[in-house]
Amino acid sequence: xxxxxxxxxxxxxxxxxxxxxxxxxxxxxxxxxxxxxxxxxxxxxxxxxxxxxxxxxxxxxxxxxxxxxxxxxxxxxxxxxxxxxxxxxxxxxxxxxxxxxxxxxxxxxxxxxxxxxxxxxxxxxxxxxxxxxxxxxxxxxxxxxxxxxxxxxxxxxxxxxxxxxxxxxxxxxxxxxxxxxxxxxxxxxxxxxxxxxxxxxxxxxxxxxxxxxxxxxxxxxxxxxxxxxxxxxxxxxxxxxxxxxxxxxxxxxxxxxxxxxxxxxxxxxxxxxxxxxxxxxxxxxxxxxxxxxxxxxxxxxxxxxxxxxxxxxxxxxxxxxxxxxxxxxxxxxxxxxxxxxxxxxxxxxxxxxxxxxxxxxxxxxxxxxxxxxxxxxxxxxxxxxxxxxxxxxxxxxxxxxxxxxxxxxxxxxxxxxxxxxxxxxxxxxxxxxxxxxxxxxxxxxxxxxxxxxxxxxxxxxxxxxxxxxxxxxxxxxxxxxxxxxxxxxxxxxxxxxxxxxxxxxxxxxxxxxxxxxxxxxxxxxxxxxxxxxxxxxxxxxxxxxxxxxx
Amino acid sequence: xxxxxxxxxxxxxxxxxxxxxxxxxxxxxxxxxxxxxxxxxxx
Numbered sequence: 001x002x003x004x005x006x007x008x009x010x011x012x013x014x015x016x017x018x019x020x021x022x023x024x025x026x027x028x029x030x031x032x033x034x035x036x037x038x039x040x041x042x043x044x045x046x047x048x049x050x051x052x053x054x055x056x057x058x059x060x061x062x063x064x065x066x067x068x069x070x071x072x073x074x075x076x077x078x079x080x081x082x083x084x085x086x087x088x089x090x091x092x093x094x095x096x097x098x099x100x101x102x103x104x105x106x107x108x109x110x111x112x113x114x115x116x117x118x119x120x121x122x123x124x125x126x127x128x129x130x131x132x133x134x135x136x137x138x139x140x141x142x143x144x145x146x147x148x149x150x151x152x153x154x155x156x157x158x159x160x161x162x163x164x165x166x167x168x169x170x171x172x173x174x175x176x177x178x179x180x181x182x183x184x185x186x187x188x189x190x191x192x193x194x195x196x197x198x199x200x201x202x203x204x205x206x207x208x209x210x211x212x213x214x215x216x217x218x219x220x221x222x223x224x225x226x227x228x229x230x231x232x233x234x235x236x237x238x239x240x241x242x243x244x245x246x247x248x249x250x251x252x253x254x255x256x257x258x259x260x261x262x263x264x265x266x267x268x269x270x271x272x273x274x275x276x277x278x279x280x281x282x283x284x285x286x287x288x289x290x291x292x293x294x295x296x297x298x299x300x301x302x303x304x305x306x307x308x309x310x311x312x313x314x315x316x317x318x319x320x321x322x323x324x325x326x327x328x329x330x331x332x333x334x335x336x337x338x339x340x341x342x343x344x345x346x347x348x349x350x351x352x353x354x355x356x357x358x359x360x361x362x363x364x365x366x367x368x369x370x371x372x373x374x375x376x377x378x379x380x381x382x383x384x385x386x387x388x389x390x391x392x393x394x395x396x397x398x399x400x401x402x403x404x405x406x407x408x409x410x411x412x413x414x415x416x417x418x419x420x421x422x423x424x425x426x427x428x429x430x431x432x433x434x435x436x437x438x439x440x441x442x443x444x445x446x447x448x449x450x451x452x453x454x455x456x457x458x459x460x461x462x463x464x465x466x467x468x469x470x471x472x473x474x475x476x477x478x479x480x481x482x483x484x485x486x487x488x489x490x491x492x493x494x495x496x497x498x499x500x501x502x503x504x505x506x507x508x509x510x511x512x513x514x515x516x517x518x519x520x521x522x523x524x525x526x527x528x529x530x531x532x533x534x535x536x537x538x539x540x541x542x543x544x545x546x547x548x549x550x
Numbered sequence: 551x552x553x554x555x556x557x558x559x560x561x562x563x564x565x566x567x568x569x570x571x572x573x574x575x576x577x578x579x580x581x582x583x584x585x586x587x588x589x590x591x592x593x
Contacts, residue, residue, distance in 0.1 A: 061588040065554070073557050077581045084581075103591055106584035110577075125575045125583060 004034040012269035020155035044250040139490040148397040182265030184221040189287030194227040203334040205237035219246035301368035332359035413535035430482030442515035448508040
């Protein structure tokens with residue numbers, strides 16, 4: 001079987017795609033796998049991709065658009081056609097688009113394949129997503145804070161290898177007394193100011209006199225290098241700092257990470273590369289970064305995130321003050337680095353013992369682990385009584401697994417505070433309203449089917465049809481009042497939008513199935529929240545009895 | 551460059567009506583949409 005994966009976005013996405021594709025190739029070695037991506041993001045990672053993919057096809061926009069030659073749109077289209085012909089000559093059986101960008105959807109549309117997964121276009125050029133997990137990514141990733149999955153796990157689900165682990169056992173390499181720091185990120189809101197990073201660098205060099213620090217970054221980070229070079233407090237330690245900024249050779253960065261004891265940085269390609277090098281990672285997530293989505297995919301990952309209601313934000317939301325940056329203190333990060341370099345386990349108890357409560361109050365520390373089913377989970381290490389956000393993340397993991405993969409995950413009801421229990425009760429009202437809306441949709445979808453079967457004319461069923469459309473005006477109201485229900489509303493909105501049937505009767509039948517599924521999903525969430533509330537009453541009774549006994 | 555872009559924009563304007571009125575897009579038009587989205591993502 002011939003399969004091609006489209007990944008046209010950045011370096012980090014290519015690494016995450018390779019991590020998922022590696023598992024597919026390990027379990028199904030007979031699949032002939034092709035990667036299609038942008039040259040500037042794939043070529044630097046050939047050392048990684050060549051081991052996984054049987055063939056790699058790269059392109060750049062300038063291959064088709066050369067302004068110097070004064071190309072016309074016709075000539076550009078002709079270049080594009082030649083490029084696509086090369087791909088189509090491969091006779092691809094399954095095409096998977098993991099990019100979710102506009103251009104990748106048009107590319108997917110134009111590549112011939114027996115089966116297509118991921119975002120494509122229909123014959124009217126409208127967005128078309130046939131598979132459920134891609135609909136989930138489109139409706140939930142990089143939106144809100146409720147996606148419980150790492151992107152690599154989502155890619156694995158689309159590729160059909162969820163719950164499988166990589167069999168690759170990389171040979172353990174001797175580690176040097178080296179810490180690699182990547183103090184930069186693609187956006188200002190995702191990275192700390194340089195002064196905090198200077199403090200962290202100073203802490204390592206002062207307290208670990210045998211250690212070296214490598215500061216790494218891309219060419220766009222060159223302007224910030226001077227802050228480290230000119231820093232007074234780093235002055236006498238400069239001979240123990242290696243600057244590896246604007247080095248195009250990603251393989252040398254990878255080899256450097258393979259030698260390092262620890263990687264510390266923001267969410268970026270370097271963290272994903274560190275996970276490939278099996279180097280422990282400490283990530284500081286700020287701004288739009290969603291720790292559950294992008295924590296480096298390995299079990300040696302620690303992720304520190306601010307505990308503030310606006311985190312994580314969205315790229316379109318304006319923010320000048322960046323309040324989430326102030327939540328994460330450099331002292332907390334320094335202590336975590338100290339623990340890692342002294343081989344002290346990052347656990348709830350050790351954190352309480354080593355780090356002042358003042359530095360812990362405003363952050364969450366997550367530790368990655370594999371609960372045994374091959375997916376990455378993040379364990380919250382400081383605040384053990386989960387808040388409403390974390391509770392819903394647990395619910396959604398159970399729910400999506402059941403609805404999209406038909407896999408039942410078991411979980412004990414989490415113990416919650418009285419405040420969270422009240423919030424859950426509030427959300428149960430929202431769930432009741434949402435259930436009614438979807439029931440309304442199902443009722444009118446049934447009515448529509450009956451009307452069509454009775455041979456009613458188009459003008460006679462117009463009103464019933466418009467009733468179904470009312471769902472799209474009602475669900476946003478629920479979303480506004482109960483923001484944690486947005487993942488559900490958005491998912492079913494995308495599902496309805498992707499009905500592609502030709503005949504009206506088929507459209508009505510598909511809509512009925514989706515509204516039924518939506519009702520089931522809402523009921524499941526209601527039941528899960530009910531179980532948590534029941535358990536909370538039980539815990540309270542037990543606590544009360546203990547109090548009386550004492 | 552601007553000349554090339556203006557040609558693309560003019561070609562896209564011809565398709566726009568079809569997109570707005572749910573009319574089928576030809577293969578050549580799909581290529582043009584791919585081209586314009588690639589250019590858009592570069593800028």
